[in-house]
Amino acid sequence: MGLAMRMQRWRIRVTGVVQGVGYRPFVWRLAHSSRLSGWVRNDSMGVLIEAQGSRTELAEFCGRLRSEAPSLSLVRDILHETIDSVPKEHAFRINTGQKEADPHAFVSPDVSICSDCLAEINDPADRRYQYPFTNCTACGPRYTIITKLPYDRASTTMSDFEMCTSCRREYDNPADRRFHAQPNACPECGPSTWFIKSGENQEIRGRDAMQAVKESVARGGIVAIKGVGGFHLACDARNSEAVAKLRERKHRFEKPLAVMVADIATCESIAVLSDADRVLLESRQRPIVVLHRQEGAESLCELVAPGSDFVGVVLAYSPLHSLLLRPGDVWVMTSGNLSDEPIAYDNDDAIERLRKIADAFLLHDRRIETVCDDSVLRVLDGEVLPIRRSRGYAPLPIKLPTDGPPVLAVGGEIKATACVTKGHHCFLSQHIGDMGNQETLSAMENAVDHLLRLYNIKPDSVVADQHPNYLSSAWAEQFSRKHAVPMLRVQHHHAHVASLLAEHSIVPEEKIIGVCFDGTGFGTDEAIWGGEWLIANASDFERYAHLAYLPLPGGDACIRHPSRSALAALYQAGIEWSDSLASVFVTAAKERTVLDQQLQRNFRCVPSSSMGRLFDAVASLCGVRHVVSYEGQAAMECEAIAARKLDESQFKPYDITVIDGDIQQIDTTHLIHQIVSELLRKRSAADILVRFHLTVAEMIARISLNARAKHRIDRVGLTGGVFQNVLLTRLARQRLMHEGFEVLTHTIVPPNDGGLALGQAWIAQRRTVL
Amino acid sequence: LAHGGGGKLSAELIEHVFAPAFANEHVTLLGDSTTLSLPGQRIAVSTDSFVVQPLFFPGGSIGHLAVNGTVNDLAMSGSKPLYLTAGFIIEEGLPVEKLIRIANDMGAAAKQVGVSIIAGDTKVVERECGDGCYINTSGIGVLPTNLHIASNQAKPGDVVIISGTVGDHGVAIMSVREGLSFESQIESDCASLAGLVQVMIDTSPNIHVLRDPTRGGVAMSLNEIAADSGCGIELDDASIPIKEAVRSACEFLGLDPLLVANEGKLIAIVSAVDADRLLETMKLHPLGQDAAIIGRVVEDAHHLVVARTAVGTKRIVSIPIGEQLPRIC
Ligand SMILES: [Fe+3]
Ligand SMILES: [Mg+2]
Ligand SMILES: [Zn+2]
Ligand SMILES: [Zn+2]
Known part of the structure; x- marks a missing residue:
């Protein structure tokens, strides 16, 4: 008998996201098919396996532990050591019940409903027909219900519910899709929903509750719906009266509202989708994806995203949402909160905080341990x-x-x-x-x-x-x-x-040219920064260049009123405040007087190199926006207008003046002069905004080239809230790549704060x- | 005014400027010290220095501030202010007429509130070594024995009352100093609060805290009270009285009116049972016409001061370190 055929026993350690994702039953099935004996269990480090068989069988087994791992898992490392084999072992078991402290295992995020579960809730013959808390090891809530590790039912808010015999049988059977699915539940034993009208006590329970929500929304009502990570406020997106009422009550007058639809077909009726958009929408994370609006879409009234070319769409991601929305339905699904507060996630708290906004509530009794908003992404x-x-x-x-x-x-x-x-x-x-x-x-x-x-x-x-x-x-x-x-x-x-x-994963010593454009951030010279080129690695940075300082009269007042940034920019450029300029025209004489005095005396004028404020100033000069009601509004509108117009070959960037010195500066007054003279020649705002975007991209390239000449760095990173602007990011990246730079942009965390x-x-x- | 005149100049100033302005039974003696007899057992003592630019502003002068500031500090313990001393640091070259105006303002303010200025000192410093005139005043008041008003006495359930509109003084000073022409002239609220405090104490034995929200404004005072008393304070934005002109000036300047100085306003923290009665009494007094209940004391482990906004959120009213800088990124 060759060495390879002799019986060996391996202790195999698997780390990563391997708990609560059906990993142990997968190991069990794999061991069975490979005729290995031994056991598998969860522990504080992840999954621990002991398997016994020939060396080749074990090696193949280890390979498949990674290559065939369940879709929800994220295997980091698989390590093994050889240990003494156990005589007369024939079966492969799943050990449950071990509990240890000091967990190294990762918590899985929440996962949208899988196709198997979706089929069940739509099958009148299934015992989970229309049950809004259906889940399995491939889907369902995780992070939002976990109270501690290791992950088992007792460590989740599902510990409130005792499984019925049918659910228990599924849970205990390694061959079942619900083997150790911790939130496993059915209408017999699991959480349930109920509907109440605001200010009333009468509860409508179960399927009637879901029906009541649909009716309420159809009649133009606003319903606060408890979902996976918290409450949403829902109404019919085609009903402008309902949307107006929601905006009024929520004091959210302009910021776009996200909508939820049941399927891709409905999504296509309101937005233009790229393949990447579609993949992202249907991914198991089911984020809100910011999409280009379909013009003239009837099921989306103007008020959902007033004056915006974009709309945020999310596909129904939990069984509860899937049961509420039918194909063709478009519901506003905005976070259930007041203004900038976190969303409500506790029943009583939601009723208290949202009762003046919502006409009715859909509540349920699966507690949310951790509040979690919908994610928002764009495709670039x-x-x-x-x-x-x-x-x-x-x-x-x-x-x-x-x-x-x-x-x-x-x-x-x-x-x-x-x-x-x-x-x-x-x-x-x-x-x-x-x-x-x-x-x-x-x-x-x-x-x-x-x-x-x-x-x-x-x-x-x-x-x-x-x-x-x-x-x-x-x-x-x-x-x-x-x-x-x-x-x-x-x-x-x-x-x-x-x-x-x-x-x-750039190694810590490695320096890059970090182009960081955002609204405001406190600088080492106590000025407000936000248009920065930093030569930086993970421990240190050096300021290489920045936009020349612009005084911001009134600080936060400027941020709310782009027209003030525009007037300050004009002042700095020595351009008279003439009524023929939109920013001047909209500013009342009295405000102009005080602004002028403030600028002359340099009183409460915070010096700022912010690119966000430069966008604001240009937005106002072009007549796009003079007052913002949410952060980034002016810049978003500039992007949309420019994106509509852009045909790059037709346009050129403005001239850029760089002021040399220890730290280079971009002279923005020169840019303002060029923009104003175009405005006075009646050049359209769209043309100017396209050229402005091209100019900013050109600035990025120009300074990066200077930095490369001095520091021999070929890598440029684009970060900061301004790079939520897809058009700018794309233009900058093209220019930089043309110059032979490697360009880093964000794909895991947001470029914003x-x-x-x-x-x-x-x-x-x-x-x-x- | 010339520097270096020594004792003679000082004596002349006292004789020709201060004595007539402050005239009272004690100051005519012009001695090195003054002896007094005080009624009651508990005495309140306070001292404060006044530096302000410009020296004269709409609604008052450094003279008014110097008297009212110390009188108000005394009054905030619930005491009745009786005597003040005044020390002057005068910059060489300050026109005597200005000094006379300042002295007269002090005399008038003292008379109005019934305190006597009983001792004083002057020093003249070189040009460029002072902004015209600095004044230090110290004061003594007597305290009824049954009162325990202090910043650590606020209790959950108590009600927060403000005696009038906030931010007037700070904005008035800023507008003249920086040459800002706001829609309408904003006047400082500079006033002595001793009279108002007297009627308040007579109305309610359950006043727990009194505070004049000067530098750092209402926000600073309330944060200190919350920290000292180990509680939280919840305000209602809509109920805080603010003059429209002050509000729009603050909006232009990017300032929170709650952080702007007042010189004739007080915050009272009082048992809920007495709140309405106290408010009515205050409204009858000329300095309390715009008095309003602006919030309440709550339990809060973080000792936060928050303000319920129009939207319904609870904005944290914090104290900036240094200038108010933009925070929105
Ligand atoms: Fe930032
Ligand atoms: Mg004081
Ligand atoms: Zn499933
Ligand atoms: Zn069940």
Whole structure:
């Protein structure tokens, strides 16, 4: 008998997302088909297997553990060692019930309904016909219901429900699709729904509840619907009265509302889809995808996304949503919150907070442990561009190129996320919201608490932004005092660049040219930065170039009124405030007087190199927008107008003046002069905006070329909220690639402040190591 | 005014400028110190220095501020202010007429509130070494024995009252100093609150905290109270009285009116049972006509001050370190 045929026993360790994704039954089936004996179980590190057979069989088995792994799993490492074989072992078993502390296993994100489960809820003969909490090992809630690790039913909010005998049989049978599907449930034993009208007590339960929601929406009502990660506010997207009512009650007057549809066909009736859009929409994460609107789509009233060329669409992703929406239905599905607060996810809290907005509620009794908004993505040249990373993606770790001590990062002020590291894994929280209100602050606290508990992490340090007045930084300071750990501060734009370095696994010493364009961030010279070229690696940065400073009279007042940025830009360029310019025309004489005095005296004029404000100024000069009601509005509108018009060959960028010095500066007054003279010659706003986009792309290339000549760096990273602009990102990338640069853009975390915590965490890790 | 005149100049200033302005039974003696007899057992003492540009502004002058500031600090303990001392640091070259105006303003303010300025000092410093005139005042007041008004006395359930519109003083000063022409002239609210406090104390024995929200504004005072008392404070944005001109000026300047200084307003934190009665009393007083209930004290482990916005969210009212800088990225 050859060596290869002799009986061996291997202990095999599998790490990664391997719990709660049907991995053990997969191992069981594989072992059976390979006629191996032994056992498999979950433990704190992931999955542990002992298998016995010939060496070739075992080697083949290990190969298939990765190559044929279930679709929801994410296998990181498979390691094995040979141990003593066990005599007279014939069967392969699944061991359940082991529980250990210190979990290294990853928590799976929530997964949208699979086709098998979808078929069941639509089959009148199935015992789960029309049951809104149907799931299996291939689908269902995970992160939102998990209270602790290791992942089993008792560690989820499903511990509230005792399985019936039928469900239990499925759960215990390794050959069943529901073997150890922790949220397994049926109408007999699982959670149920009920419908109430606001201010009334009478409950309509079960299928009638679902029917009541449909009727209410059809009649123009607004229904608060409890879903997977929290509440939505739903209404019929074709009913402009209903949408107007929702906007009025939610005090959300212009910001586009996302819509939900049942299928791709309905989606195509309201939006233009690329293949990549379709793949993303149907992916198991089922994010909201920002799509180009189909012109004249009847099932989408103008108020859903007023004045916007885009619409955010999500496919029904849970059985509950699949049962509510029929093909052809288009429902507004906006987060169930007040303004910038986090979404409501607890029944009582939702009734309290949303009762003035919703006419009725669809509630259920599966508790949500962790609130999780829908994720939002765009597609850029066939690749994904995250705008908000949340449900379906959080809390999957981002792998850092190196190991490091545990740190906690608290992100920025808006679009806050928190991040904790363990070894070389970075766990970025779901989207939390805009800090500055009490609800978000406590949501931040809960998210941090949950991540630290889940992964049993005790941070060595806490890291925050350098801005003196961010509430997240104040919170970090408290954390640092309470837990007696040092606090680090990281420059805003360095953190943006580091987030890009982290998601691309760039080794820590490696420097890139980080082009970071955003709204505002606190600079090391105490000015407000936001149009930056940094030569940066994970631990350090040097400011290579920036937009010349523009005074922002009134700080936040400027951010709300792009016209003020425009007037400041005109002032700085020495251009008279003439009524023939839209920005001047819309500004009342009294405001002009005070603005002029402020600028002359340089009183409360914050110097800023922000690209976001330059976009604002140009938007206002072109008459596109003078007052914004949500962040980034003016820039988004500029992008849409330019994208509609763009035929690159027809247009040229404006001349760019670079002011030389220790740190190079782009002279924006020269640009303003050119734009104003075009405006005075009655050139259309669309033409000017196309040229403006081309100019910004050209600036990026020009300065990057200078930086390459000096620093011999071939890699450029594009980061910061401005790069949510797909048109600009595409133009910049083309120009840079034409010059032979390698270009990094975001595909895992958002370029906006939602990705900041990742960058902070990595910088902190590197600094603590050094 | 010339520097270096020594004792003679000082004596002349006292004789010709201050004595007539502050005239009272004690100050005519012109001695190195003054002796007083005080009624009651508990005494309140306070000192404060006043630096303001410009020295004269719509609604008042540094003279008014110097008296009212210290009087108000005394009044916030619930005491009745009786005596003040005044120290002047005067920049060489300050026209005597200005000093006379300042002294007269101080005298008038003192008379109005019934306190006597009983001791003083002047120093003249070189040109460029001062902004015309700095004043320090110290004051003494007497306190009824049954009162325990202090910033650590706020209790969950208590009601927060403001005596009038917020932000007037800070915006008035800014507009003259920076030459900003707002729609209408905004006047400082500079006033002595001692009289108002007296009627309030007479109305309610359950006033827990009194505070004049000067520098750092209402936000600063409330954050300090929340921290000292170990509680949270919830305001209702819509109920906070703000003059329209102040509101729009703040909007232009990107300022939160809650962070702007006041010089004639007080915050009272009082048991809920007494709130309505106290509010009515305050409204009858000339300095309390616009008084309003603006919030309540709540339990909160973080000791946050929050304001319920028009939208219904709870905005955190925090204290910026340094200038208010934009935070929206
Ligand atoms: Fe940013
Ligand atoms: Mg004082
Ligand atoms: Zn399924
Ligand atoms: Zn069941």
